[in-house]
Amino acid sequence: MFSNDQKSAIDAARAAWTPTRRMVVPAVEEAMYEPIPVLDTGFVRLVDYMGGDDGIVQGARVSYGKGTKSTSDDRGLIRYLMRNRHTSPFELAVIKLHVRAPIFVTRQWFRHRTASINEYSARYSVLEKEFYFPRPEDIAIQSASNKQGRGTTLPPEQAQQVLDILRDDAARCYDHYLDLLNEDATGAPVDPARPSIARELARMNLPVNIMTQFYWQINLWNLLHFLRLRADSHAQYEIRAYADAILGLVEKWVPLTFGAFRDYMRDAVLLSGPALRVLRAVMAGQQVDPKAEGLSRREITELANMFPEIAPRITAG
Known part of the structure; x- marks a missing residue:
């Protein structure tokens, strides 16, 4: 994952200690710079942060010192802010991560356009x-019901055939990449008489499962939105693995906010006005036609899945 020089640099950064008057979170200070392995050769690494639960409370109350006198009051305020989607106090907290991930994962990741990003450049350096x-066990067929998801897992022998194809193609593409660059595996020129194709062109031959690196800085509210989508069970497994690693850091960094996020965003459900009317009618023992209330077939199915105990009464109409 890291060269010896990189490991030494990380160890030195972790060993260094700088006095500060800013708000710090001891639990997350311990996690600073330490890479969290993801997807075998990938990682997530916390390199900087600003603020925490105290800063969120302080910002909400616009005070000069600690936002409140008791942790219970802080918890109540943070849960109120989360419950009512008062987002600006959460935007005062910021985190910066160093991430190593496959390019196809970063293409999904960078769709969240609310962060500052700087990625390793294959125009300047060789990947x-x-x-x-x-x-x-993660190789599956195309889902019949979800155009962007996986279905059942392939049998082991078929999965191995897929892996063989992926490995062979990756090796061949990388060999051709070096050939275009006129370099060997050490970076030395192969044939001084032959021109080297520009790196910005040679990189076109690489598959999207090659690893890249980037720094990602984002405020807490936008991070929570990212995590609500990417840590969801419907998200692609590969990006979900990174989201799960980040969730662990968020729980250390802002435990009160994490609890509120878990209860009011991650584990909560969103009901439309028509869905709420249907639910109220069913709970009151009334006859109700969900379609007449404006719910589509898919919305009816989703509502029934949310409340399986009364699903027959919802779907019966």
Whole structure:
């Protein structure tokens, strides 16, 4: 994952200690710079942060010192802010991560346009021969009901055939990449008489499962939105693995906010006005036609899945 020089630099950064008057969170200070492995050769690494639960409370109350006198009051305020989507106090907290991930994961990641990003440039540097390959148990057929998801897992022998194809293609593409660059694996020129194709062109030959790196800085509210979508069970497994790693950091960084996020966003459900009317009618023992209330077939199914105990009465109409 890291060279010896990189490991030494990380160890030195973790060993250094700088006095500060800013708000710090001891639990997250312990996690600083330490890479969290993700997807075999990938990682997430906390490199900086600003604020925490105290800062959120302080911002909400616009005070000069600690926002309140008791932790219970802080918890209540943060839960009120989360419950009513008062977002600006959460935007005062900021985190910066160093991430190593496959390019196809970063393409999904960067769709969240609310962060500052700087990625390793293959125009200036040569990408390392590092690729992501799924585990056999993660190789599945196309879902019949979800156009962007996976269905049932392939049998082991078929999964191995897929892995063989992926590995062979990645190796061949990388060999051609070096050939275009006129370099060997050490970066030395192969044939001084032959021109080297520009790196910005040679990179076109690389598959999207090659690993890249980037720094990602984002405020807490936008991070929570990212996590609500990417840590969801419907998200692609590979980006979900990174989201789960970040969730662990968020729980250390802002435990009160994490609890509110868990209860009011991650584990909560959103009901439309028509869905709420249907639910109220069913609970009151009344006859109700969800379609007449304006719910589509898909919305009826989703509502029934949310409340399986009364699903027959919802779907019966």
